[in-house]
Amino acid sequence: MTSITPQPVDWDVLASELAGIELITEPTQIAKLSLDYYHFSTVLQAKLSDKRGDLVVRPLNEAEVLRVAAACVKHKVPLTVRGAGTGNYGQCIPLNGGVILDTTRMSAIRWIKPGLACVEPGVKLAAFDKQARATGWEMRMAPSTYRTATIGGFIAGGSGGIGSITYGQLRDRGNLHAVRVVTLEDKPRVIGLRGDDVQKVNHAYGTNGIITELEIPLGPAYAWAELIVTFDDFMTAARFGQALGNADGLMKKLISIHAWPIPSYFLALKNYLPDGKHCALLMIAESCLEPFQDLVREYGGQVTYQKTAQEASRGTSLAEFTWNHTTLHARCIDPTLTYLQTFFFTLDRVEKMYHHFGDEVMMHLEFLRSNGQAMPAALQIVRYTTEERLNEIIRYHEEQGASIANPHTYILEDGGMKTVNVEQLKFKEMVDPYGLLNPGKMRAWLERAKSTIA
Amino acid sequence: MTSITPQPVDWDVLASELAGIELITEPTQIAKLSLDYYHFSTVLQAKLSDKRGDLVVRPLNEAEVLRVAAACVKHKVPLTVRGAGTGNYGQCIPLNGGVILDTTRMSAIRWIKPGLACVEPGVKLAAFDKQARATGWEMRMAPSTYRTATIGGFIAGGSGGIGSITYGQLRDRGNLHAVRVVTLEDKPRVIGLRGDDVQKVNHAYGTNGIITELEIPLGPAYAWAELIVTFDDFMTAARFGQALGNADGLMKKLISIHAWPIPSYFLALKNYLPDGKHCALLMIAESCLEPFQDLVREYGGQVTYQKTAQEASRGTSLAEFTWNHTTLHARCIDPTLTYLQTFFFTLDRVEKMYHHFGDEVMMHLEFLRSNGQAMPAALQIVRYTTEERLNEIIRYHEEQGASIANPHTYILEDGGMKTVNVEQLKFKEMVDPYGLLNPGKMRAWLERAKSTIA
Numbered sequence: 001m002t003s004i005t006p007q008p009v010d011w012d013v014l015a016s017e018l019a020g021i022e023l024i025t026e027p028t029q030i031a032k033l034s035l036d037y038y039h040f041s042t043v044l045q046a047k048l049s050d051k052r053g054d055l056v057v058r059p060l061n062e063a064e065v066l067r068v069a070a071a072c073v074k075h076k077v078p079l080t081v082r083g084a085g086t087g088n089y090g091q092c093i094p095l096n097g098g099v100i101l102d103t104t105r106m107s108a109i110r111w112i113k114p115g116l117a118c119v120e121p122g123v124k125l126a127a128f129d130k131q132a133r134a135t136g137w138e139m140r141m142a143p144s145t146y147r148t149a150t151i152g153g154f155i156a157g158g159s160g161g162i163g164s165i166t167y168g169q170l171r172d173r174g175n176l177h178a179v180r181v182v183t184l185e186d187k188p189r190v191i192g193l194r195g196d197d198v199q200k201v202n203h204a205y206g207t208n209g210i211i212t213e214l215e216i217p218l219g220p221a222y223a224w225a226e227l228i229v230t231f232d233d234f235m236t237a238a239r240f241g242q243a244l245g246n247a248d249g250l251m252k253k254l255i256s257i258h259a260w261p262i263p264s265y266f267l268a269l270k271n272y273l274p275d276g277k278h279c280a281l282l283m284i285a286e287s288c289l290e291p292f293q294d295l296v297r298e299y300g301g302q303v304t305y306q307k308t309a310q311e312a313s314r315g316t317s318l319a320e321f322t323w324n325h326t327t328l329h330a331r332c333i334d335p336t337l338t339y340l341q342t343f344f345f346t347l348d349r350v351e352k353m354y355h356h357f358g359d360e361v362m363m364h365l366e367f368l369r370s371n372g373q374a375m376p377a378a379l380q381i382v383r384y385t386t387e388e389r390l391n392e393i394i395r396y397h398e399e400q401g402a403s404i405a406n407p408h409t410y411i412l413e414d415g416g417m418k419t420v421n422v423e424q425l426k427f428k429e430m431v432d433p434y435g436l437l438n439p440g441k442m443r444a445w446l447e448r449a450k451s452t453i454a
Numbered sequence: 455m456t457s458i459t460p461q462p463v464d465w466d467v468l469a470s471e472l473a474g475i476e477l478i479t480e481p482t483q484i485a486k487l488s489l490d491y492y493h494f495s496t497v498l499q500a501k502l503s504d505k506r507g508d509l510v511v512r513p514l515n516e517a518e519v520l521r522v523a524a525a526c527v528k529h530k531v532p533l534t535v536r537g538a539g540t541g542n543y544g545q546c547i548p549l550n551g552g553v554i555l556d557t558t559r560m561s562a563i564r565w566i567k568p569g570l571a572c573v574e575p576g577v578k579l580a581a582f583d584k585q586a587r588a589t590g591w592e593m594r595m596a597p598s599t600y601r602t603a604t605i606g607g608f609i610a611g612g613s614g615g616i617g618s619i620t621y622g623q624l625r626d627r628g629n630l631h632a633v634r635v636v637t638l639e640d641k642p643r644v645i646g647l648r649g650d651d652v653q654k655v656n657h658a659y660g661t662n663g664i665i666t667e668l669e670i671p672l673g674p675a676y677a678w679a680e681l682i683v684t685f686d687d688f689m690t691a692a693r694f695g696q697a698l699g700n701a702d703g704l705m706k707k708l709i710s711i712h713a714w715p716i717p718s719y720f721l722a723l724k725n726y727l728p729d730g731k732h733c734a735l736l737m738i739a740e741s742c743l744e745p746f747q748d749l750v751r752e753y754g755g756q757v758t759y760q761k762t763a764q765e766a767s768r769g770t771s772l773a774e775f776t777w778n779h780t781t782l783h784a785r786c787i788d789p790t791l792t793y794l795q796t797f798f799f800t801l802d803r804v805e806k807m808y809h810h811f812g813d814e815v816m817m818h819l820e821f822l823r824s825n826g827q828a829m830p831a832a833l834q835i836v837r838y839t840t841e842e843r844l845n846e847i848i849r850y851h852e853e854q855g856a857s858i859a860n861p862h863t864y865i866l867e868d869g870g871m872k873t874v875n876v877e878q879l880k881f882k883e884m885v886d887p888y889g890l891l892n893p894g895k896m897r898a899w900l901e902r903a904k905s906t907i908a
Contacts, residue, residue, distance in 0.1 A: 115705075115739060115740070136590055172701070173701055174704045196745075248621050286568075286569070287568060291649055369702045372828050373826060
């Protein structure tokens with residue numbers, strides 16, 4: 001790592017070069033802006049809790065971003081980009097200090113057309129979605145942190161979420177149309193990437209350029225009713241979820257299935273979640289509710305909660321109990337809990353793991369589409385004991401054919417990606433020759449650096 | 455069959471009982487209204503060409519339908535319902551003469567709400583779709599006879615079509631919300647069926663009641679661009695179709711793949727269909743065209759034709775070269791050609807059959823969703839020689855694991871359904887105790903009648 005910041009940095013000089021751009025130098029505020037939600041992971045807590053940036057910059061536009069980039073290159077200072085900091089893997093934690101670039105002031109919505117929009121990275125998902133819905137369209141997918149997260153943060157650090165049961169994940173072709181990025185070359189410039197080329201910066205934790213603009217596709221805005229359906233038996237709930245995912249005639253945005261005792265962590269919903277019952281938290285198009293009831297009947301479910309889209313828009317959305325908000329609610333009750341992220345691919349495998357681990361790994365399924373098929377992904381809640389036991393649990397899943405996107409690592413490739421993306425690495429060599437962007441996160445870069453030094 | 459019409463009918467008396475309802479008694483017109491497009495099948499031609507109704511009635515509303523039903527019951531006269539007569543299996547051919555009930559004057563659109571509409575059966579699909587689109591919605595699926603077919607005819611005699619790659623088929627839960635039917639009981643009445651109960655009359659060829667009103671779901675109205683993409687190799691075209699079907703981030707309405715020489719039958723498109731090339735006829739959301747081009751590039755396709763939704767709406771739609779319009783165009787050039795309808799389930803099986811039969815069974819794939827998965831269905835063009843050879847071809851497909859929905863039969867169960875639907879049979883016993891509705895089409899009824907007589 002020492003190769004990245006060989007010289008002591010004169011922060012006053014650097015700050016003076018950024019005159020006119022909003023800076024934060026107050027340590028408490030910097031500390032706050034050096035955080036995300038990595039504390040969901042006991043493992044990451046230990047590794048990241050002392051990491052701090054040295055200076056926060058809050059540019060207003062691309063021109064200011066270019067100036068920040070130039071200053072960082074000149075002083076060879078690490079630069080880590082953040083949105084709202086709602087990630088869970090330390091994606092935006094500055095491992096080597098340096099400048100934190102907060103994008104939240106760059107929140108313009110440039111245009112919204114039928115099916116497509118152009119935005120700055122710092123716009124909040126909920127704010128943008130509201131404007132899109134006024135035109136009859138909406139974001140195709142969003143994380144459960146929808147109310148606070150930014151689009152740039154979601155693209156750079158997320159993978160999918162509510163809506164993925166219809167549109168797949170962010171990495172799927174068509175779910176991100178274009179990005180503009182500022183480079184950290186000796187003379188920083190703006191590069192526009194379109195089509196498949198966007199994959200060079202998609203889900204790269206900001207290691208491959210500073211995103212300054214995005215074109216993202218929209219889906220038609222249905223009126224989404226919110227429902228809770230309860231089941232006596234967990235696997236029946238899981239099969240119901242799969243059947244709903246497969247039901248081409250029923251439009252849905254969310255299929256989130258929770259084995260008891262997970263529902264016991266949802267205090268605000270406790271009137272609708274009888275003791276010992278497993279539940280499905282769902283978003284279903286209002287116009288599909290009648291045939292949907294037949295599906296519920298077929299699987300012997302009980303609808304305990306139902307709100308129209310209008311009613312749901314006034315209170316807390318059920319979405320805020322799903323995806324990684326499930327973990328959040330569980331940890332509010334029991335902070336020793338942590339979680340896993342798993343692709344099971346089949347319900348048979350879900351059933352095997354459900355019985356194998358019992359209460360130690362509480363089953364939380366999120367159905368999503370992958371290459372055209374609805375399948376059970378999971379963010380299981382784990383009763384944490386030791387890192388060794390956690391790794392044992394992960395290993396057992398992998399031995400049984402499940403695929404784990406380890407949430408207990410801040411290394412890009414060790415999370416969801418698994419393999420080094422040669423295209424991303426090559427692109428980084430061009431746009432970030434000094435390795436200043438979010439250093440320490442991309443294994444391929446670290447290993448290349450090592451071999452260069454050796 | 456003789457049990458159905460035991461008495462000679464006094465048509466003048468019957469006609470006088472229907473005073474005030476539009477009747478057609480002129481033989482040429484009756485002959486015309488006793489036809490559909492069964493002539494696509496050489497086998498059906500031989501069996502159906504002499505079938506005629508005795509009287510055509512054209513009711514204006516449900517009250518008139520009730521009067522027609524009462525008269526038919528009183529005189530024990532067969533009653534066969536028809537829409538525009540665009541079916542291909544003799545669905546509406548009156549096997550035993552009798553009254554033909556033409557629904558085309560019952561064409562009211564009762565209401566259109568977001569995602570759902572209520573219509574009378576005789577409304578033309580194109581006319582209805584135009585009104586729906588003005589509200590931002592459209593029919594989820596339509597046959598290639600979209601411009602002339604009626605909704606009632608599509609529901610009673612169709613199975614899916616353009617749009618099925620997104621929404622599955624008509625039989626899938628949620629693709630038909632409710633129907634009202636008039637019975638042929640001693641005292642005819644109206645029965646409303648909702649939810650799963652609609653399956654009692656869905657795709658029953660009008661054997662289970664006279665549909666007088668339908669609630670059908672709508673999909674959001676995208677602007678659908680129309681494209682032709684050509685390929686050097688057929689299986690590459692087929693794999694491209696599957697990949698597009700699986701691409702959750704690309705919105706599409708039609709994936710129709712044609713092996714050469716089928717494109718040579720599309721005379722109006724010949725400037726876009728180079729000799730010897732295989733082609734894909736596609737409808738893609740305009741907002742998805744940019745990432746779509748990357749998919750084309752990945753599979754080495756050539757876009758030879760591209761129209762915006764606006765441009766496409768002015769001329770002939772590419773949809774009118776797909777589904778069973780493909781067969782129509784082929785038979786215009788060579789009337790000895792006929793066709794099959796096949797579920798291949800996998801591309802491996804497509805490839806095997808493609809090589810096995812060569813030019814005798816020309817491959818025409820239509821991708822559709824079935825239980826959540828995009829899969830290759832087919833309406834292959836067959837060089838017809840004899841009925842024996844046709845059955846041999848069908849048998850070979852079935853031995854290899856493909857499922858054939860035989861289009862060379864007018865028997866409900868021998869087409870797509872395969873098994874007797876006990877619910878439908880029971881319902882028919884109630885609503886049509888004399889077996890007057892479209893007699894001779896439902897095998898379960900015929901066999902029940904036989905066993906009752908024996």
